[in-house]
Amino acid sequence: xxxxxxxxxxxxxxxxxxxxxxxxxxxxxxxxxxxxxxxxxxxxxxxxxxxxxxxxxxxxxxxxxxxxxxxxxxxxxxxxxxxxxxx
Numbered sequence: 765x766x767x768x769x770x771x772x773x774x775x776x777x778x779x780x781x782x783x784x785x786x787x788x789x790x791x792x793x794x795x796x797x798x799x800x801x802x803x804x805x806x807x808x809x810x811x812x813x814x815x816x817x818x819x820x821x822x823x824x825x826x827x828x829x830x831x832x833x834x835x836x837x838x839x840x841x842x843x844x845x846x847x848x849x850x851x
Contacts, residue, residue, distance in 0.1 A: 773843055786837035789830035793837035799824050800844045807848055 778801065784794040803820045806812045824845070828838040 776840075776843055778844065781840045783837065783840075786835070786840065788827040788835045788837045789833075790827065793827065793835075793841070796824070796827065796837055796841055799827075800841070800848070803845075804848055804851075808851065 778797045781797070783796045784792050786793045786796075788796070799820060803817070803824065806817050806820060824841060828835060828841050
């Protein structure tokens, strides 16, 4: 991966992604920012609700991949999911 791509990924913010124009399994990805924000908050709690976390992950993964198809929103969602994982 070149330096320009890495810089873009490092500086990408949720609000910079046109979620409402990116396709996902069931239409557009307009709910991704909300799901990712909620997921971030759920993970950063000292005691998170495992059921809530599981439902959020099911939501985002179900939207990113369906019947072995990855959608336009998937690479952007992965940037934020990796950030959440690393935190």
